[in-house]
Amino acid sequence: MALYAELHHERYDGNGYYSVPQRDIPVEAHVLIVADSFDAMTSARAYRPPLTMAEAVQELRDKAGTQFHPLVAHAFSSMIEGQPIQTAMGHSQLTALRAEFSRIPTLRLPRISVLLSPAMLAVSSAAATLAAIGIPGVPLRVTAGIGALTLALAGITLTESLSTRRRRRWAKAALSAGGSAETALEAAGVVGWAVWLTWIPVAEVYEPLALGEVDAGDVVDICRRALRTGFTAETGLLDSGAHFAITPTAGDAPRLAFRSPRRLSRFELGLLAEVAEYSAPSVVGAIQEPPPLTLIEGDQRSDAAITKVGTVIIELGVFENVRVAAGQLTAERVVADATGRLRMLLRAGDVIEQLGEDRLGALIAVSDEKQLEAVCARIRATLDEVPVPRRASNIDAHIIYSLNAELSGNPELVQVLRRLSGDQRAAG
Numbered sequence: 001m002a003l004y005a006e007l008h009h010e011r012y013d014g015n016g017y018y019s020v021p022q023r024d025i026p027v028e029a030h031v032l033i034v035a036d037s038f039d040a041m042t043s044a045r046a047y048r049p050p051l052t053m054a055e056a057v058q059e060l061r062d063k064a065g066t067q068f069h070p071l072v073a074h075a076f077s078s079m080i081e082g083q084p085i086q087t088a089m090g091h092s093q094l095t096a097l098r099a100e101f102s103r104i105p106t107l108r109l110p111r112i113s114v115l116l117s118p119a120m121l122a123v124s125s126a127a128a129t130l131a132a133i134g135i136p137g138v139p140l141r142v143t144a145g146i147g148a149l150t151l152a153l154a155g156i157t158l159t160e161s162l163s164t165r166r167r168r169r170w171a172k173a174a175l176s177a178g179g180s181a182e183t184a185l186e187a188a189g190v191v192g193w194a195v196w197l198t199w200i201p202v203a204e205v206y207e208p209l210a211l212g213e214v215d216a217g218d219v220v221d222i223c224r225r226a227l228r229t230g231f232t233a234e235t236g237l238l239d240s241g242a243h244f245a246i247t248p249t250a251g252d253a254p255r256l257a258f259r260s261p262r263r264l265s266r267f268e269l270g271l272l273a274e275v276a277e278y279s280a281p282s283v284v285g286a287i288q289e290p291p292p293l294t295l296i297e298g299d300q301r302s303d304a305a306i307t308k309v310g311t312v313i314i315e316l317g318v319f320e321n322v323r324v325a326a327g328q329l330t331a332e333r334v335v336a337d338a339t340g341r342l343r344m345l346l347r348a349g350d351v352i353e354q355l356g357e358d359r360l361g362a363l364i365a366v367s368d369e370k371q372l373e374a375v376c377a378r379i380r381a382t383l384d385e386v387p388v389p390r391r392a393s394n395i396d397a398h399i400i401y402s403l404n405a406e407l408s409g410n411p412e413l414v415q416v417l418r419r420l421s422g423d424q425r426a427a428g
Contacts, residue, residue, distance in 0.1 A: 008032040011067045027100040030069035034060065034076045037068070053080060071097040074327060090326055090389065091199075091227050118160060122153035164267050171271060172278075181256055181279045190268050192260030195219055197226055197246070199254075209254060218242060222257045235269065245269055247276040254280060310372035312362040314342075314379065315398040318388065319358040325392040331357075338386045338395065345382050346375075369403050376401050 007029040010016030041056040051059070057077045064073035071093055078088035086094060129150050132143040171188040179187070182194040196209040206223040221238045226246050233248040238259070245264050246257045256276035258264070264272065316338060323331040339360060342352050352362040362379075366372045376399050383395045 004029040004032055008036050012069050013066050026102065027069065027072065027097070028102065030072045031076075034068050034072050038076065038080070057081060071100075086227055088326070090330060093327065093329075094227075118153050118156040122150055122157050125150035125153055167267075168271060168274070171275060175275065175278050181275045184275050184279075185258065185272065188268075188271055190258070190260070190264065190271065191262070192258055194256060194258045195222070197223060197255045197257055206255070215240070215259075218244070218259050222246065222259065226255060226257065233269075233273070235264070245272055247273050256280075310364045310366050310369075310375070310401055310403050312364060312372075312376060312379070312399060312401040313355075314360040314362065314383075315400075316358045316360065316383070316395055317398060318392070318395045322388055322392045326389040330389060334386065334388055334395075338383055341382050341386060342379060345378060366403070372401055372403055 004026065007016075007018075007020060007025055010018065010020045010025050010029065010033065012022055012025075012030065012033075014021045038056050038060065041051045041059060042053065044050045057080050060068055060073045060077050064070040071089070074089055074093065075085050075097060078085050081088075089097070125146055129143065129146045132138045132146055167188040171184040174184040174187040175181075180194075181196075185192070185194060197206040198209050199206055206226045208219050208223065218238050218240055221240070222244055225234060225236070225238075225244070233246060235243070235245045238244050243260045243263045244257060245260070247255050249255045256272065256279070258272055316335060318338075319331045319335055322334050335354065335358065339352065339354055342360065342362070346352060346362070346364065350362065350364045352360060355361045364372065364375050366375065380397055380399060383397045386395050388394055
């Protein structure tokens with residue numbers, strides 16, 4: 001704490017009192033820097049009145065990345081504004097911020113359920129039996145009773161061990177037969193339903209891969225809770241009162257979530273992780289990028305018919321909205337995702353480039369204005385599917401298009417097409 005207090009007048013860019021470089025300032029000190037600055041801004045001074053809460057928050061946001069740690073400033077500002085940090089920051093930013101904090105070593109005690117398990121009780125009873133035998137004066141009846149209890153607990157432990165092996169074997173048999181994760185767990189006697197969660201990097205949310213006969217409200221609750229602890233496993237109660245368990249994962253791999261009317265045992269949680277590990281490769285294989293779409297059904301834009309170029313200007317109208325809701329980086333990712341989807345949508349001879357933060361431009365080879373209208377309709381439909389953070393509005397694109405002169409009569413436009421797309425057909 002002394003080090004954090006000593007550095008609380010430093011700056012994120014290294015231009016503070018002692019010019020301590022960014023890499024040498026722990027994130028805990030950055031928390032004090034933001035808190036102290038906010039307190040100073042909202043307190044009255046002899047030379048100025050106090051700033052309002054909104055003005056102080058805006059100051060934190062404006063100087064994030066220079067005076068203040070950007071993630072700490074974002075989290076602090078969201079907290080002051082009453083926004084849930086998980087929603088305001090997003091999964092990746094929150095995970096990155098948590099990773100910067102120092103780890104405080106703690107002693108993890110075993111659970112009561114582990115201490116009271118038949119195996120532990122059997123060991124304790126065996127030790128008590130040996131102690132009773134070695135202590136003079138202990139009645140034989142007491143020693144025999146403790147010994148009988150030890151044998152009973154040992155029998156229960158052996159029965160549980162055989163049962164868990166049998167249940168694990170049933171689950172593996174179901175998976176080997178091509179069954180789903182839910183089928184395998186059901187074969188092992190684990191009651192409930194399962195759903196795979198996939199990570200959507202742009203929107204920074206989890207979404208269910210496929211929904212069968214499941215409760216939609218519980219699925220939404222599970223997706224929300226999956227964001228809470230990053231990529232680690234989590235168990236607990238849903239808002240509906242049902243129990244849930246979510247397997248850990250590495251990176252953006254899918255996670256298996258299970259909803260059950262009762263709390264899963266330690267063996268069942270381990271079995272859930274084993275089933276998820278076995279099934280994950282097939283789930284990843286099922287998640288494929290959609291193939292490039294053909295704009296005109298039947299590929300009516302044949303080389304012979306293409307004689308003109310349509311100029312399309314696309315105002316996404318989403319950048320500032322997402323930036324306010326989820327930050328600059330997320331806004332840039334949304335625009336990049338929209339641009340990438342449109343590149344997949346268009347043909348090899350078409351050109352699309354980002355002209356500004358929120359504006360895209362495209363040169364599209366067509367034969368007439370009707371085809372250009374069809375292309376613009378598909379562009380709008382594609383943009384409607386671009387995911388955005390939950391607190392931001394969806395893309396509401398404003399598309400302006402016009403049909404240019406024939407290619408043969410516009411050599412400058414031909415050169416632009418060649419330079420940007422490398423499409424040799426444009427010279428025709």
